[in-house]
Amino acid sequence: xxxxxxxxxxxxxxxxxxxxxxxxxxxxxxxxxxxxxxxxxxxxxxxxxxxxxxxxxxxxxxxxxxxxxxxxxxxxxxxxxxxxxxxxxxxxxxxxxxxxxxxxxxxxxxxxxxxxxxxxxxxxxxxxxxxxxxxxxxxxxxxxxxxxxxxxxxxxxxxxxxxxxxxxxxxxxxxxxxxxxxxxxxxxxxxxxxxxxxxxxxxxxxxxxxxxxxxxxxxxxxxxxxxxxxxxxxxxxxxxxxxxxxxxxxxxxxxxxxxxxxxxxxxxxxxxxxxxxxxxxxxxxxxxxxxxxxx
Amino acid sequence: xxxxxxxxxxxxxxxxxxxxxxxxxxxxxxxxxxxxxxxxxxxxxxxxxxxxxxxxxxxxxxxxxxxxxxxxxxxxxxxxxxxxxxxxxxxxxxxxxxxxxxxxxxxxxxxxxxxxxxxxxxxxxxxxxxxxxxxxxxxxxxxxxxxxxxxxxxxxxxxxxxxxxxxxxxxxxxxxxxxxxxxxxxxxxxxxxxxxxxxxxxxxxxxxxxxxxxxxxxxxxxxxxxxxxxxxxxxxxxxxxxxxxxxxxxxxxxxxx
Numbered sequence: 001x002x003x004x005x006x007x008x009x010x011x012x013x014x015x016x017x018x019x020x021x022x023x024x025x026x027x028x029x030x031x032x033x034x035x036x037x038x039x040x041x042x043x044x045x046x047x048x049x050x051x052x053x054x055x056x057x058x059x060x061x062x063x064x065x066x067x068x069x070x071x072x073x074x075x076x077x078x079x080x081x082x083x084x085x086x087x088x089x090x091x092x093x094x095x096x097x098x099x100x101x102x103x104x105x106x107x108x109x110x111x112x113x114x115x116x117x118x119x120x121x122x123x124x125x126x127x128x129x130x131x132x133x134x135x136x137x138x139x140x141x142x143x144x145x146x147x148x149x150x151x152x153x154x155x156x157x158x159x160x161x162x163x164x165x166x167x168x169x170x171x172x173x174x175x176x177x178x179x180x181x182x183x184x185x186x187x188x189x190x191x192x193x194x195x196x197x198x199x200x201x202x203x204x205x206x207x208x209x210x211x212x213x214x215x216x217x218x219x220x221x222x223x224x225x226x227x228x229x230x231x232x233x234x235x236x237x238x239x240x241x242x243x244x245x246x247x248x249x250x251x252x253x254x255x256x257x258x259x260x261x262x263x264x265x266x267x268x269x270x271x272x273x274x275x276x277x278x279x280x281x282x283x284x285x286x287x288x289x290x291x292x293x294x295x
Numbered sequence: 296x297x298x299x300x301x302x303x304x305x306x307x308x309x310x311x312x313x314x315x316x317x318x319x320x321x322x323x324x325x326x327x328x329x330x331x332x333x334x335x336x337x338x339x340x341x342x343x344x345x346x347x348x349x350x351x352x353x354x355x356x357x358x359x360x361x362x363x364x365x366x367x368x369x370x371x372x373x374x375x376x377x378x379x380x381x382x383x384x385x386x387x388x389x390x391x392x393x394x395x396x397x398x399x400x401x402x403x404x405x406x407x408x409x410x411x412x413x414x415x416x417x418x419x420x421x422x423x424x425x426x427x428x429x430x431x432x433x434x435x436x437x438x439x440x441x442x443x444x445x446x447x448x449x450x451x452x453x454x455x456x457x458x459x460x461x462x463x464x465x466x467x468x469x470x471x472x473x474x475x476x477x478x479x480x481x482x483x484x485x486x487x488x489x490x491x492x493x494x495x496x497x498x499x500x501x502x503x504x505x506x507x508x509x510x511x512x513x514x515x516x517x518x519x520x521x522x523x524x525x526x527x528x529x530x531x532x533x534x535x536x537x538x539x540x541x542x543x544x545x546x547x548x549x550x551x552x
Contacts, residue, residue: 010428039304040429043311201453206428213523213538220451220526228453229524231432238435242453 002032002293005053007065009036011205011232012178013255014118017138017157018064019044021117021289024158028286030295044234059110060293062136064117066127106133113293116142117157118254134292138254155288156280157256164265165241173197174243174266176257177250178232179216180207186215188247191269193223195245203239205232240264297552302413303422303430309382310433310513313487316382317506318515319375319499322415324358326388326397328369328496329376329404334360353528355444357463358495368466372496375503379409383506386415386516389550418520419533420548426520427537437489437513442472442501444493448526456488465497473501477508486511493517493525 002025009015018034022045025032033046035053042049055061106112114127115136129135135152137143143154173192177183185202192200200219206212219227233239240246246261248270261268289295309316327334332344336358341350362369376385390398402408418426439454441447445462449455459476461469479485490505490512492498502514519531523538536546 209424209427209523209538210540213529217523220448220524224448225450228451230435230453231428233432233435235436 001056001058002030002060002062003053003055004032004034004062004064005050005066006034006036006063009034009038009041009047009050010207011040011234012118012207014064015041016160017117017256018062018115019047020158020160021062021115022046024282024286025289055107055110057109060113061110062113062115063127063132064115106131111293116147136292142254153288153292155285155292156259157254158282158285159256159259159263160236162237162240162260162263164263165237168241168244168266170244171196171198172243172245173200174203174239174246175200175248176203176239176246177248177255178205178207179209179212181211181215182250184249186219187249188270189216189219189227191249192245192247193226195269197245199226199228200247201228201230201243203230203233236260237264240266245269297413299414299417299422299550299552300425303417303425306384306417306515307430307433310430310436310489313436314382315487315511315513316384317380317502317510317513318384318386318413318417319502320386320415320417320516320518321376321401321499322386322388322518323393325372325376325496325499326393326401328360328372330400331362331369333362334358351530353530354463355446355527356495358466359464360466360496365467368470368496368500371470371500371504372466375499377405378503378507379411380506380510382411382510383503384411384413385409386413386417389414389416389552391548391551392416414550414552416550418517419531420545420550422549423520423533423537423546431521434489434491438487439489439491440485442476442490442492442494442498443525444527446527447493451524451526452521454489461494461497465494466500469494469497470500472497473504476501476505480505480509480512485509488512490514491517491521493519493521 004018004022006015006018019041022032022034026046033048034041035048035050037050041047111133112131113134113136114132117136117138129147129150132150135147135150137152137154138157140154143152175185175188175192177185179185189200202216240260243266245267246257246269248255248257258268258270306318324334327343333342335342336350336352336356339349341348387401388397434454437454438456440457441449441455442459442461443449445460449458459472461472492502492514498516502516506514519534522529522534529535529538532543533545535541536543
């Protein structure tokens with residue numbers, strides 16, 4: 001069985017990518033479950049709370065956002081559960097792994113794969129790469145030198161099933177991305193308005209409310225009636241249907257937004273990603289995973 | 296054992312399923328009115344019963360309930376408090392915030408137990424982050440009607456299709472708006488909509504009467520929760536803690552029953 005386990009399952013890009021990964025494996029006949037400490041993922045794919053996670057013999061465990069330092073006895077998942085935002089359960093996991101896995105080597109009973117999909121909004125930190133049988137990167141830009149010394153592969157995230165809408169509004173910009181300083185949403189909003197967009201809708205999970213209130217909310221007073229805040233919307237088709245253009249300023253080439261804009265025929269204004277990654281279809285992405293995991 | 300967090304997710308689940316419900320909140324202001332105490336929230340003045348103290352309320356929060364003059368409105372509030380129906384949830388002041396005596400008073404005043412009792416603070420304190428991050432985005436899935444102060448800027452909320460405005464002491468001065476809204480619902484065949492109320496004690500009477508009138512819509516009292524989006528003041532401690540990063544224990548508080 002394939003088990004995806006993540007240090008967070010709030011609706012940010014990496015969680016969406018992991019839920020897609022789980023759904024893709026499942027739809028192609030592989031038993032797969034996504035375990036996470038939050039609730040968002042629970043109705044998005046075959047999933048379970050993190051407290052239910054336990055690796056079994058022969059499993060493939062795909063880990064994300066966990067700063068593993070050693071492989072541990074994971075037979076008592078109850079101790080893994082707890083407050084997720086302050087990293088309580090993660091620390092418990094790390095400590096137990098560190099104490100029990102004295103060899104700090106790769107596990108024998110199951111295969112352990114690290115995915116660096118997306119970025120790390122909860123700042124889990126760098127894991128001990130030597131623990132993993134393989135490391136997955138979503139794009140070349142993610143492949144750091146230290147991790148690249150270990151067995152690894154590069155493969156874009158699966159894309160969601162999106163279509164071009166029959167009709168869409170004119171000059172309505174979507175600024176898409178989790179609300180936090182790294183995504184520089186304020187620059188995207190300004191650029192959209194300078195380009196003549198009549199209104200801007202901000203779509204994204206509110207990670208940093210203080211950043212939002214000091215940097216984003218003031219636009220509503222500066223441009224009355226032209227700025228709207230939607231939060232993270234579960235249905236990406238509805239989101240793309242509601243805008244004519246998408247603006248992004250975050251220099252994160254692994255984001256799926258550009259590829260989703262291509263699928264939905266939405267004009268995209270933001271950082272480029274390599275054409276090879278843009279062109280990858282889900283079948284070819286699956287072929288890479290199948291090969292790398294020997295499915 | 297009732298759970299502050301699980302009760303919140305119960306409403307989230309109803310919204311996701313698009314199952315209509317009403318969430319009405321009876322917090323401290325309504326508690327004093329139910330107790331038939333004179334209540335004045337004014338400019339530098341707060342009066343609760345015989346107690347007078349300095350206040351910090353803004354014009355949009357000004358309120359005056361006089362037991363003799365306003366008994367009609369108190370009776371309507373009592374109706375809203377004692378009403379029991381499927382999916383009509385009543386949030387009351389909890390013992391950890393209002394104290395044991397007032398908590399008990401509410402239960403005694405209500406009479407028989409209602410399984411739909413919950414917390415007036417269900418969207419606040421330790422649940423506020425969940426409300427903003429997990430419930431607020433669900434409003435995008437609804438055609439949403441808002442009832443709020445005349446000074447609120449609702450253009451920032453992408454899901455609003457209609458707004459009704461109230462002013463000072465809306466419970467008394469805008470009471471007629473409830474009938475106006477009933478007519479609007481009937482004449483336009485409004486079904487499956489979400490109605491959000493940020494209109495103090497007026498909200499309680501309106502939510503009760505509108506849900507009785509048409510329970511095919513969802514009615515929720517959002518209080519001050521969306522002030523950061525609507526250009527209203529962040530003068531509640533939970534708002535300051537969440538949006539301004541001010542240190543205050545309320546933002547982590549998980550209320551008890």
